[in-house]
Amino acid sequence: MTTSLRLRLYKYLGGEAAGSGAVANVLALDKAGAREPRRDRRNVVIPAGLNATPLTLEVEPGRYLVEAALPSGDVASLQVSVEEGAGLPVDLVPAHSPHEWLSWQQYLGNVPSRAGELPAPWQPIGASAASGRRSARPALDLMEEWSMTRVVATLSGPPPQAVPPARPSPTVFWIGHPVAALSGLERAHEDAWALLGQKAVRRDPLAALAAQPPPVVARVEHDAEHELARLGRNGPLGPQERDTGGSGPTPRRYVLSSSTSGIVELACVPLPWETETGGPVAVELLVRRDPLPGEATLAMSPRDPNIGPALGYMASGSLANARLLFEQARELLYGKFRNPLAAAAGGYVLTATEQADERQDWQAWVPNLAMWFPWLPDGAIQHGRLLLRHRRGKEDVDLARAALFAAYDRGLPFYSLGLQWLVDGLSLFAARDREARTRLAKVQAVAWRANLQQPFTTIRLSDP
């Protein structure tokens, strides 16, 4: 008789189920409650959702501590005891979302908990010079000794208020018809990087970036701190509307937010986004009314139940867990390339977490991603990086240079990591290569304005 645990993450995800929802460890305990690591089952990918079909994991009878690290960084755990021959349901229940409509964003870590008390070691010191800066939370004490803008400041200030006052909402525009340089169309032959460096973009970004008057993105939900919108290939979607548009990857889509405090951000929209099994899905756009320092106003996540959690791990820096999820999906991702954007995400994670020097099958697929999708800069960036990492001689170095230049010509990478890797790659050539130096200067000027914590490229166009 087999003994098993039936594992899932019991989390509301808007009625959906994520087959690859989270990474769990099943840690064995003996009868006395001591650890028995030999019976552990590690790195188990479990489904998530209230209606998800649990993963059946065969185990030896006994006691187990089941822990799942969520993309948000939260940990859900449960201790169970399973008898021989039993199939024990194990529903791991993570923290609740403040609203059902924020559940996906909270699951991915885009909606952090902001409430809380000052921990014991941090004693309030007194009124803060910066107390007007963040009315909803204790401020930073700008003691003369501690420059706020640099490494060390001291925490102080009043305890947080329970409910922050609502901030005016940024206006978000849908740029479905960008100017040629941003369109991703091969025939455009215009330089996206040069365009984004122009002062005209800062003066009047909509006029400089949109070929047609852009519509305002309507929110489908909101609270005092966040707004949520849904995006499809042909523009913003209503609350229940499906992405039925038939248009392809070009012209590329962007959203641009403009806040009353003068912050203007441009973000690449990862569309079209096809699930591997269920057709196109919408991209959720979270708008933060009052982003913290270092935080972007805009955060995007495709409502792809299979790849979405992997993107969440990727954004939070948990690349080892992201790798496990992408490895499960890699045949789907690279076999048919039905969703090149998802394949590109997998390429970043697999490249970033590469463990050994031996060539692996996905490394052969990366050049295909670069070659078959000329609208996608990210494949060329990954190809360039792999060529440099495994270079055997000058030929590989020259090919890497060509791949990085091709990526440059294709415009803004969809993923922030691509922007970093493009800077890294071009800078390796810049010292001895004038053309690389010129391109690097333009890419860096954009990268300096990027919010690198967002998985999808997000650039602050306004001056600091």
Add this chain to the structure above:
Amino acid sequence: MTSRFVVDSRPVVGPATHAIVIGVGRYPHLRNGDGPLAANHDGMGQLTSPPHSARAVARWLIRSLRDPAKPLADVALLVSEDKPRPFLNTRTGDAVPVATATIDEIEAALTEWHGRGNAREEDRLLFYFCGHGIARGSDVALLAADYGVKPANALDGAIDFRSFLQGMDGCAAREQIYFVDACRASSDSLLRAGQYNGRPIFQPDLNAPARAFRRAPVFYSTLAGADAYGRARRPSPFTEALIRGLQGAGADDSEGDWRVTTTRLKEALDFFLERATRGLGRAQVPAADNQAPISMHVVRGTPRGTAIVACEPPEAMAAAKLSYVAGGKARSRPARSGDEWVLELPAGSYEFVADFDPGPYRPERYQAYVRPVYRRIPLKVRP
């Protein structure tokens, strides 16, 4: 000692770990410094936390770092502080002079450190920096003590960290772990500086064939574009979290013994920084690049995990008498409160109890294995 930068060294046969620790607090050319004020000071001033942070890290490495596969061979330490003082090596009892963390000294020390790591691919390098950092995008400049001494070239007093990382790929050691406890907020100085972000220290060589794959995780104390915080004359919260993580909160027992791994360490840093700065929302969220799993320390004994005990519903907390039982001994929460009860406990099994005076709730007991990093203990009490 083999070098004026090295404050501890010991003979190691075979693969070894080489550490360099830098803490910069005194900046003569920043606000309230004793030298001419740099034009590009950007409002930056004197710091007292970094020297304490650096010394704490060096002390911990010398006293506690244990990896039989790659034992610690040497620790280099550079500090810039108001009143320079020697470093007391608690292993040897020696008071060792500490080099000042000027850019020339840092460059010389990094060159030596690179040389020590260049002996074999199996070696491991550890880099720790605490001090002022300025950034734009993925470019980060780590400021040495004499930042601004050259009025027309202030950034000559800084490490161009991105280029430095790239250049370190030329070092033979294939495991390199970096800790950067510094701000990454955008800087006017850097934005004005064109493409020069400081000294790269090492130049990458594209003509050389690629070496074996390098595992080089980088732990930042804060997100790109954000500030990092600390406290006067004490180690910074990131450094405290780092040391707690290294002591065992970042350990896992997948191999049977408890080992601190870089992946688990990231979880520990996330957890402790979140708790240390939770009053500020997400004011300081640590970040990691190039995440790669490296087992870097074998914990002596049993590490501690954090147990966060709370009643469900939360309203029951204020009325609950909380306790836990381990090894037949019970310990109670000192006073009733509506807050979570947060405990640091050696990894192991415990029975947690919520008891109540006669009234709306029934007592509840919960068996739980507590392990690093943390475990939430939900006591679901019923009317």
